[in-house]
Amino acid sequence: AYGNYRSTELAGFQLYCKVFACSSHAADLAYGGDAGWTELAFNKISVSNGNVTELWRGLYVGVKQTNAFLERASFYESNFMAPSEQQMVNYMRGEAYFLRAYYYFLLENFFGESYIINGTGGDKMGVPVYTEIPKTLAETQQPRKTVREVWDFIINDLKQSASLLNGAVWSGSNKGRANAWSAKALLGKAYVFTQDWTNAKTTLLDVINNSGKSLMPFAKYRDAFNGNPANEFNEESLFEINVDRVAAGYGVFGDFPNKNLTTTQGVIWAPSCVGTGGTEDGGDNTLGYSNEFVHDKNLLRFGFNLPIYTLVPNPNYNPALPASPTNTPQVMDPVTMAASKAMRANKTVDPRLFVNALQPWVDTVKMGGVLRPVAKCSNIGTGIRQFSQGWSFKKFQTIDDNVHAYNAADASNLYILRLADVYLLYAEACMNSGENANALEYINKVKRRAYDYPVNAASPVDYASLTAPTKATDANLANNPLRYERFTELFAEGHWWFDVGRWRIGTGEAAYFNVLLPTGGSSQWAENRSYSFPIPFSEMSTNAQLAGKQNPGY
Known part of the structure; x- marks a missing residue:
């Protein structure tokens, strides 16, 4: 069940980079050769969408595997187990309940008809629940x-998991296993x-006060998403999926x-990077396929508001030597370069932008042992490239060589739960319980870390209120520190799409991102449809119990 999360249907190939990134517009799509992928980007998904069908299948395979283990654990306990093994069997049961709950958590958030909002929505259609192998x-x-029944099931599984895993401490090769x-x-x-x-407040405060976890310092945080083994399973991580770079x-x-x-x-x-010929458009200019890049409107939300750069003759170019990534005929115009460096040094742009993304010509990556400037995304169409900033993703990326040099094996563990997320969830629960001062403090703790201030003391970057201005200027985030911090802190980690759904802010998101590649059109967002993915046609066709039970709008 752990390994299944790394399957091709899920995080192995498409869950983060396709399903989450395109649906939430973290990514703009530079590749137009996959109609199903484009549907995700435009928030108008067909019932036969291959990515969504595989998502459904992959999540239910995870459910099947946890159910199989729970059945076999009971069989083993009844027929073979020694008394000394009881605790370990119970720990493993606890892991299975946790993983089953997480798979259903994803299923319900993607495919449930509605969230429970202000006490309503619990009677809407959730997903089918399987508690044992058919x-x-x-x-x-x-x-x-x-x-409501699905969420009750998830909550009950998690309560059982926490109880069974009480006292479990994993180390060495087991440290990636779930605990209480x-x-x-x-x-x-x-x-x-x-x-x-x-x-929510009681449970999350228990985690905050008693788990022994703390926010990692910014010096570690800025390097915690790119495969550095020293930063894996760190002081902030509550659960992460291990990713091994196998050859x-x-x-x-x-x-x-x-x-x-x-x-x-x-x-x-x-x-993408500068190619072997020293230009953005030359050969060997990408560390993989570079099918996606960070949507320009995301840069604005982090506070980066410079115009699209231009290339000018490089005053240090040596024509006596071949043009190369270290001897480029052109460079970024000096005005944009100077302003970009000043934004970083003065932190007038949210520092988390540079944890998440790579700026052309300012940042560098390695390929073949050579340090190369990052380039504008290489796959944006030549006729429209001048209209995009074209920043590359950094979070979870291989930046020390072409990923194919590692046989397409990634190296970055995937955070599923970390303390910053818990802080912001706790703040949200406090905010909705009239505890505004407490809510504001936990929002500010997350922001302080991002600006490299001590987490538990007031800082110059603190929000003064729950409606204080943020770096963003759009209606959804401009004066909402909670939303802004969840967006920036957890960017590209697979959280924002669910936040958009439960807060019902999709219409505003669609209007904000507006122009989407690969076609240059607008999101086809519909309030009555787009928050939920369709139940796949293949499932509707084979499960008679689902007849007439498709999500609205499909």
Whole structure:
């Protein structure tokens, strides 16, 4: 069940870089050759969308695997288990309940008809729930539970998980396994997502006060998403999926067992760089496929508001030597370069932008041992490239060589739950319980770390109120520090799409991002449809219990 999360249907190839990044517009799509992928980017998904069908299948495979383990654990306990093994069997049961709850958490957030908002929505259609491996064809035909029933099931699994995992401490090669604090953190998140503010506060404060976790310092944070083993399973991480850079095969498309140990998303949103001929357009100018780049409107939200750069003759170019990444005929215009460096030094741009993204000509990556300037995304069409900033993704990326030099195997662990997320969830629960001062303090703790101030003391960058100005200027984020901090702190980590859905701010997001590649059109957002993905046609066609139960608008 752990390994399944790294399958091609999920985080192994498309969950973050395609499903999350395109749906939430973290990414703009430079590749137009996949109609299903384009549907995600434009928020108008067909019932036969291949990415969504694979998402559904991959998540239910995870459910199947946890159910299989729980059945086998009971069989082993009844027939073979020694008394000395009882605790370990219970720990493993706790892990299975946690993983099953997490798979259903994703299923419900993607495919449930509605969230529970202001006490309503619980009677809408949730997803089918399987609690054991079907033994007959009839048992495969499960109806959609209500939204409330699915969330109750998730919450109950997490309570069981936390109880069974109480006392479990993993180390060495086991340190990536879930523990009681993983379960409690996700439980607190489930309470926030169902607006049970009282239980959310109690559960999340328990994690904050008793888990032993703390926000990592910024010096570690800025380097915590790019495969540095020293930063894995750190003081902030409550649960992360381990990703090993294995050599054999072709990433997740290779042979077992390696395909279950790594991910290959890095080929999709890989950075672009100056090519071997010293230009943005020359050959060998990408660390992967570079099918996506950071949507320009995201840069504005972080406070980067400079115009698109131009290239000018390089005063240091040596024509006696071949043009190369270290001897480029052109460079970024000096005005933009100076302003960009000043923004970083003075922190007039949110420092987290540079944790998440790579700026052309200012940042560098390595390929073949040579340090190269980052370039504008190489796959943006030549006729429209001048209209985009074209920044590359940095978070979760291979930046020390072409990812194909590692046989398309990524190296960056994927954070599922970390303390910054818990702080912001706790702040949200406090804010909705009239505890505004407490809410503001936990929002400011997250911001302080981002600006490299001590987390627990007032700082010059603190928000003065829950409606204080942020770096963003759009209606959704401009005067909403909670939303802004969740957007910037957790950017590209797979959280924002669900926040958009539960806060019902999709219309504003669609209007803000406006122009989307690969076609240059606008989002096809519809309030009655777009917050939920369609139940795949293949599932509707084979499960008679779903007849007439498709999500609205499909």
